[in-house]
Amino acid sequence: MKLFKSKRSAGLMASPYIAWAIIFIVVPLCMVFYYGLTSADGGFTFDNIATIMKPGYIKALKRSIVLAIISTLVCFLLSYPLGMILASMKLKKNAYIVTLFILPMWMNFLLRTLTWMTLLEGKGVINTILEFLHLPTLNIINTNGAIVLGMVYNFLPFMILPIYNALNRIDENVINAARDLGAGTVQTFLRITLPLSMPGILSGITMVFIPALTTFAISTMLGGSKILLIGNIIEQEFTQLYDWHLGSGLSIVLMIFIILNMIIENLSDNGGNN
Amino acid sequence: MRKVLERIYLAIILIFMYAPILTLIVLSFNSSKSRAKWGGFTLKWYINLLSDEAVASALFNTLSIAVLATIFSTIIGTFTCIAMIGLSSKLRSIIMGITNIPMINADIVTGISLMLLFRFLHISTGFTTILLAHITFNIPFVMLSVMPRVKNINFYVYEAALDLGASRPYAFFKTILPDIVPGIVSGALMAFTMSLDDFIITYFTKGSGFETLSTLIYNEVKRGIQPEIYALSALIFVVVLVLLMIVYRAPQAKTKEK
Structure with missing residues (x-):
């Protein structure tokens, strides 16, 4: 390219960011691995990572995984029909109705969670209304159910957006061609719409699953102090117990799940393209 | 029939998304500190x-x-x-x-x-x-x-x-x-x-x-939670709403000019 006089000048221009990325991305990540793989006296150990198998820890990890999977599934089941309906409306780009569905994304994350604290409390808004109607009250604050509700409410726009975009991009002629060739509604959906929207589904799943798996604010606010997720445990190791080694070790475990999720996403994405 | 069902579905999701936020906004004007009862309209949380x-x-x-x-x-x-x-x-x-x-x-x-x-x-x-x-x-x-x-x-x-x-x-x-x-x-x-x-x-x-x-x-x-937080949420929500309207309107206006 002629834009730069030489490769050297391009390199010079990129160097501030390269330095920045090494100092603030690569080195910190290496430190997590360093602390996670050493003990307090500096010796190499797998103990920090192995701690995840201890009863309290493995319980929190299992609970995190289960709740994250349920939340992701609920988000998907709510978003897919929504995406199909919105896509079938053939809206203009930036239509208000689409904006409306992703708008809560810009509202502060903690305030969104706070709303559900207010609604679900023992003497909260929902129970007041139920009592007024002489209906049995709901006691789901400080339960797994409340945490799932909080996750779904917070992360739903992250699922809607990619699914809607993927469905909206599907060329209608492809669907019409399938119909012309004799495919029924179900077959068209399974063999055309679903595979073509796969990239959107996968990015939606990642964008919901990872934050749901690693959250600690939602569980603190809606789960009370009794229900601990793996995010809460890591947070406590750093901010209350000051055990950087154990906290880092558990973070490595989290990263293993993130990498696994990435591999699965890449594999199924390639499968879909072929 | 199908159109009606589709509209109902959209409405349900919108209610799920916005009813909680509207509740907060209503509570921000509630003079009673309790979230369970309405004590009359007030602006004191905003003033605080x-x-x-x-x-x-x-x-x-x-x-x-x-x-x-x-x-x-x-x-x-x-x-x-x-x-x-x-x-x-x-x-x-x-x-x-x-x-x-x-x-x-x-x-x-x-x-x-x-x-x-x-x-x-x-x-x-x-x-x-x-x-x-x-x-x-x-x-x-x-x-x-x-x-x-x-x-x-x-x-x-x-x-x-x-x-x-x-x-x-x-x-x-x-x-x-x-x-x-x-x-x-x-x-x-x-x-x-x-x-x-x-x-x-x-x-x-x-x-x-x-x-x-x-x-x-x-x-x-x-x-x-203190009621002041509700006032804060309401303010943030309105600011975000206005900002987004501006951002979303801007590119459309530009393409129209062309």
Whole structure:
């Protein structure tokens, strides 16, 4: 390219960011691995990572995984029909109705969670209304159910957006061609719409699953102090117990799940393209 | 029939999304401290809020960090994207690989890793460390939206400008920059909103005594919700709504002009 006089000048221009990325991305990540793989006296150990198998820890990890999977599934089941309906409306780009569905994304994350604290409390808004109607009250604050509700409410726009975009991009002629060739509604959906929207589904799943798996604010606010997720445990190791080694070790475990999720996403994405 | 069912479905999801926010707004005008009963209309929570110094300073911190982080990350991200054109493809893919790390990684791990770095270097945590952290996680968003524009640059126009006697900087500002400006603007907007909304990374890099809106709300909530927080939520919601309307209207107006 002629834009730069030489490769050297391009390199010079990129160097501030390269330095920045090494100092603030690569080195910190290496430190997590360093602390996670050493003990307090500096010796190499797998103990920090192995701690995840201890009863309290493995319980929190299992609970995190289960709740994250349920939340992701609920988000998907709510978003897919929504995406199909919105896509079938053939809206203009930036239509208000689409904006409306992703708008809560810009509202502060903690305030969104706070709303559900207010609604679900023992003497909260929902129970007041139920009592007024002489209906049995709901006691789901400080339960797994409340945490799932909080996750779904917070992360739903992250699922809607990619699914809607993927469905909206599907060329209608492809669907019409399938119909012309004799495919029924179900077959068209399974063999055309679903595979073509796969990239959107996968990015939606990642964008919901990872934050749901690693959250600690939602569980603190809606789960009370009794229900601990793996995010809460890591947070406590750093901010209350000051055990950087154990906290880092558990973070490595989290990263293993993130990498696994990435591999699965890449594999199924390639499968879909072929 | 199908159309009706579809509309009902859309309505249900919208109610699920907005009813909680509307409840908060209603509660922000409730003179009773209890959330269970309506004590009459009042503005006292708003007045309390405006005279609350902790909220004012948290708001100032949040905004100044978001503005500064947006400016720095947009400049660094844009420069890097342009420089990428002249780099070998191997170096380019290494840079993009590293840039993807904060996007893929969980915020809690990014936050912890930066906290470890700052503690290790004995940098006292506060405004500077949050700003550094925010610039770090914002640069990928800027690069992600500028990069596609850079890839689509038509270099023939640039070369034609040079052939016609333009100096390199002049040709750059006249032919290349206008092409990538939309990417820069949307990247900057994304960086700004990410910075405003961030809680987790700020939480780990803030140190004690320094609060942004997010961390302030988190602390308040742990102590028990005060009605002032509802007033704050209502204000934030209205501001976000107005800002988004402006942002979404702007590009449409521009295309209409053409």
